[in-house]
Amino acid sequence: MLSEAPDEQLDYLGKRVVLVAAVAENGVIGNGPDIPWRIPGEQAEFKALTVGHTLLMGRTTFESIGRPLPGRTTIVLTRDPAWSHDGVLVAATIEEALSLAAGLPGNVMVAGGAQVYAAALPYADEQVITRVHLTPEGDVRYPAYDRSEWTETSREEHDHYDRVFLLRAELAAAATQAAYSQFAREFAAATADPSDAVAVAVRRFAELLGARGRVLEIGSGGGRDALALEREGLQVRRTDVSQGFVDLLREQGHAADRLDPLTDDLRDPAGDAPYDGVWAQASLLHVGRDDLPTVLRRLAAATRSGGVLMVSLKEGDGEGWSTHGSIDAPRHFTYWRERALRTVLDEAGWAVTEMGHSTGRGEDWLTALAGRRYADTSGAAR
């Protein structure tokens, strides 16, 4: 189900700084000048990952290799102004190396050793770590990093090692948005016809809101649901976090705003009144598990007491990358179970009135209808 986002599929994120390292189970990456193992296939993988890109390495690592690696541009980091070598570029600081690399081919593939990994880590967008199943002697270790700041996008298992692809967590959201932006038209075409479950939810939502209710739509996508809601007499504010969808909706002649429900001001630009309802069909499934409570609280704060929320998410466990569904580009999904979803809705100020389970496009879905409680939620962020 998950993990189909190998490195090249993230190319639409632009130039990235990628740490590429082989790390033993005890954190060792080297012993003196050497790497204390030789594993068949690992070097070929390093080559496949780095050819066509710019390699950045420390002077010690470069000298232990002894020559520039073919098919790649090499920058060597050294504080020695007299140091040079045929066929490589030289930088005296990590910042100088990165600005040099900005004009060079491909991504910046940081190839070690420990000092250079540590210097580049604050700038890194990705890490591709070959976890070697050994505990060798060695005095050189990979630097420590905060795992909670990284999302695992993919993992390949081999006999003697695993390869783990880590993406900086905030880029996971950016990658998903970029995927929708890039494939907005394909997505809109593929999702133009509402499923029966969506049609039923639209009618139920409209019944609860009454005619002319003002609705904030989170994740308007190709615009299908907004049209269905308007046919039921509702007034819809179309929003999406992906600029590609906002542009598409505007091309179709609709007002639409780029809006991130986690951080942007959710108030209605059309007036001072709070919304009568929020429609979030298949959009909050890209919000991280820890962020959904904040998003739901912010939506409650923007909705009048007694207002209605419709939210649908994918049913299941965990989170991860997938290319399933309407477009063939990796997106990050968070899966929910009924009990956990009820808890976060309740804590955010929404009283759940209906919870449905359905299957659509081969996926299991959870759909919740909830009413904005009358209790004061003024402490919630707007």
Ligand SMILES: NC(=O)c1ccc[n+]([C@@H]2O[C@H](COP(=O)([O-])OP(=O)(O)OC[C@H]3O[C@@H](n4cnc5c(N)ncnc54)[C@H](OP(=O)(O)O)[C@@H]3O)[C@@H](O)[C@H]2O)c1
């Ligand atoms: N397992 C793996 O994936 C992997 C990959 C690469 C290397 N390694 C291993 O790592 C070990 C080498 O690592 P290392 O940490 O000792 O050396 P290194 O990072 O390869 O090179 C250190 C040298 O790079 C220069 N340098 C480092 N940081 C700098 C900075 N911020 N600004 C300017 N110059 C900087 C300095 O050169 P000057 O002294 O000339 O100023 C420094 O002495 C070896 O054992 C090697 O086999 C393992």
